[in-house]
Amino acid sequence: MKGYAMLKIGESGWIEKERPTCGPLDAICKPLAVAICTSDVHTLWEGAIGERHNMILGHECCAEVVEVGELVKDFKPGDRVLVPAITPDWNSLEAQAGYAMHSGGMLAGWKFSNFKDGVFSEFFHVNDADGNLALLPPNINSVDACMLSDMVPTGFHGVELADVQFGDTVLVIGIGPVGLMAVAGSNLRGASRIIAVGTRKNCVEVAKGYGAVDFVSYKNGTIEEQVLALTDGQGVDKVVIAGGSVETFESAVKCLKPGGKIGNVNYLGSGTYITIPRVEWGVGMGHKQINGGLMPGGRLRMEKLGALVAAGKLDVSPLASHVFEGWDHLEEALFMMRDKPADLIKPVVKL
Ligand code: NDP
Ligand code: ZN
Structure with a gap:
């Protein structure tokens, strides 16, 4: 599969990788739309979390489930889902202590484009699918749904x-x-x-x-x-x-x-x-x-914030100032986030 990766600090590009494998509690998803984050800029150009080689970038998207592990109860292939940028391990001591975003170590609930490949890819892996995914409410479009990954919860x-x-x-x-x-x-x-x-x-x-x-x-x-x-x-x-x-x-x-x-x-x-x-x-x-604090991720928060948007109490549509169509525009959108033109709020790429 193709993914857009940080090759090293300051360098990025498309690479080929193996499609991730699905563990018993996991899901494999394909993005329906992805958004670029200022955090991608800190990671790639400032090296803020240190050196990463050939790591696929991105942590904001909404997606379609393509595969689930045999222990996943509430999601199935074909489901359209909200995906939080932070996907904790819910069965961890840190989660039991109330700080799921630090499950496995400080900031370690932030997995996409930090400890594993992110979502700027044909397919991506979600740990603990029942604990982290939420069904996409039918009246939220894919561009607005991307704002629920990180901008709204953060x-x-x-x-x-x-x-x-x-x-x-x-x-x-x-x-x-x-x-x-x-x-x-x-x-x-x-x-x-x-x-x-x-x-x-x-x-x-x-x-x-x-x-x-x-x-x-x-x-x-x-x-x-x-x-x-x-x-x-x-x-x-x-x-x-x-x-x-x-x-x-x-x-x-x-x-x-x-x-x-x-x-x-x-x-x-x-x-x-x-x-x-x-x-x-x-x-x-x-x-x-x-x-x-790092924003808490997880399904409950996605469901509640999604409900706020679905009910019309929060309109996120003004955030997506630049909407592109197709992976070919991903790099342009990413560079735009780095350069922050005066009229930019958030670039989103529909797929
Ligand atoms: P933007 O770069 O779009 O916005 C930054 C804002 O800060 C702008 O309004 C900018 O003003 C203003 N600003 C710039 N310099 C200064 C300054 N010296 N003093 C005061 N204000 C200033 O960033 P985002 O909204 O995309 O993201 C904000 C931060 O949140 C980023 O660092 C991002 O990485 C982080 N983040 C954190 C997460 C978490 O979980 N904790 C998750 C996601 C993001 P101007 O209008 O002039 O540009
Ligand atoms: Zn983000």
Whole structure:
């Protein structure tokens, strides 16, 4: 079978590989549509998870099941499915502890294009099919379904990590597709005011539609100066970080009220340390929590978030700004994600 792979850091291309084999609990699927993620860019061009040779890229797609193992109960060939980017081993101690995304070691629930071949391929392997796949609701199209692999659950996990409550003022730093879903999730959770940080015009327009009312550009001075000015010096209750770098945490802490919480889902592709400003962190006693997490994967989350989209309570269609047809356009879509043209939110390839 053909797959589009990371040949080594900074180099990619189509390769031939053996079709994966199906264990008793597994499924083999073929993608119906795939989406490119900023994480693919971190992995391939920044080498953020280290060197990988001939590893097929991609972790966002929806798919059709082509084969299941003899112990799989709820899925059969021909089923159209939602596929989470994170596919934990549900029968693990980490899953029992409530951190399935770290099953088998830190971040090890993230298997596609990390520990095994990803989904930019004619066929791909899903471990623990009953625990990880979800049936694709019939009224969700294949492009929107791709947004349920990673963008919706990651943005929403940022909201969970920041513990957004009714009436909170929330700052969302970064309004690419992940941050946009954090804006939508904060809105659904009852935030009274959402301040968003980002400059791409398209993203700003879409963020308004999802409930952001105030906008800050990180290019026009520090985020904290602007946010404190917008909030009469009070700061915000919660911060979701979905963009920026290791330096962004300093701004986030400075923007936060005492007792506030930060939920980070940004993948820090470079830098060695995150600095926490001593004084604004209440000289160690400000009750400002900093949480960072890989999104939890799995079937239940896919089913619930899929139900939200199927019920019309969350419209993900504004995210797919560039839709291509056919594998021939995959490389173009991937390079587009690296270069981030001004009108880009998310490139998707229909198959
Ligand atoms: P994008 O690159 O599309 O968006 C990044 C956003 O951050 C943009 O709004 C950008 O602004 C803004 N930004 C850039 N630089 C700064 C800065 N210095 N300070 C503040 N904001 C800044 O990324 P995605 O939405 O696709 O992904 C966001 C992050 O989430 C990525 O790092 C990705 O790898 C990660 N991720 C994490 C997952 C998890 O499970 N935790 C899963 C999936 C993705 P501008 O409008 O100017 O471009
Ligand atoms: Zn992703």
